Amino acid sequence: MRVQVHEDDFDPASELDGFGQGADTGAVVTFTGIVRNNEHGSLRAMEIEHYPAMTRTALHRIASQAQARWSLNDVLVIHRHGRLEPGARIMMVATAARHRGDAFQAAEFLMDYLKSRAPFWKKEITDQGADWVAARTEDEDALTRW
Amino acid sequence: MDVLYFAWVRERIGLPREKIETDAATVSDLVDELRTREERYAAAFADLSALRVALDQELADFDAPLQGVREVAFFPPMTGG
Numbered sequence: 001m002r003v004q005v006h007e008d009d010f011d012p013a014s015e016l017d018g019f020g021q022g023a024d025t026g027a028v029v030t031f032t033g034i035v036r037n038n039e040h041g042s043l044r045a046m047e048i049e050h051y052p053a054m055t056r057t058a059l060h061r062i063a064s065q066a067q068a069r070w071s072l073n074d075v076l077v078i079h080r081h082g083r084l085e086p087g088a089r090i091m092m093v094a095t096a097a098r099h100r101g102d103a104f105q106a107a108e109f110l111m112d113y114l115k116s117r118a119p120f121w122k123k124e125i126t127d128q129g130a131d132w133v134a135a136r137t138e139d140e141d142a143l144t145r146w
Numbered sequence: 147m148d149v150l151y152f153a154w155v156r157e158r159i160g161l162p163r164e165k166i167e168t169d170a171a172t173v174s175d176l177v178d179e180l181r182t183r184e185e186r187y188a189a190a191f192a193d194l195s196a197l198r199v200a201l202d203q204e205l206a207d208f209d210a211p212l213q214g215v216r217e218v219a220f221f222p223p224m225t226g227g
Binding site for chain 1: 150152153154200203204205217219221222223224225226227
């Protein structure tokens with residue numbers, strides 16, 4: 001298991017180099033989150049604040065829960081913070097498993113929990129000003145399916 | 147104890163962290179104490195349903211006891227991912 005939290009960008013290809021390698025791995029699922037512009041195209045940047053003392057522990061816990069629940073050979077979670085412009089990578093998860101079902105489900109689980117249980121807060125900076133992104137009830141509801 | 151604020155809670159109160167001497171038994175008691183301090187605290191803690199709390203970096207409830215706790219953090223619902 002590997003958990004990384006930093007400001008710097010990352011290269012998904014090199015992060016996956018050697019990930020989950022082993023005779024037993026038959027599936028690797030990866031997800032990369034990108035800063036999306038809004039419908040007006042007025043987003044200048046997304047500022048991501050986090051709670052450093054809690055972030056790593058929270059991410060480790062979420063990753064451990066995924067490992068306890070599905071048969072995984074490896075888990076990777078990367079989350080950036082700081083100021084990110086539209087098109088920038090925000091985060092990435094990867095799961096390696098014997099079969100794709102476990103890898104896909106665990107990746108979805110990780111994404112759902114990262115949305116609502118990892119201490120990050122997003123602020124949108126647009127041409128009109130700055131606004132904190134409100135948590136969506138759909139994101140909270142998504143946790144109930146697990 | 148150390149009290150930390152994040153996102154709009156931090157902006158509304160005007161600081162990221164402070165040391166507070168308190169005899170508050172629970173998080174709710176601490177919130178009540180903070181609310182009476184100044185208008186900016188009352189504004190930040192006006193609606194507890196819009197807030198989350200962590201005690202020593204673990205998510206907790208507002209009725210959780212504060213005994214032995216070193217760090218309390220208040221923040222809005224998280225928006226990671």
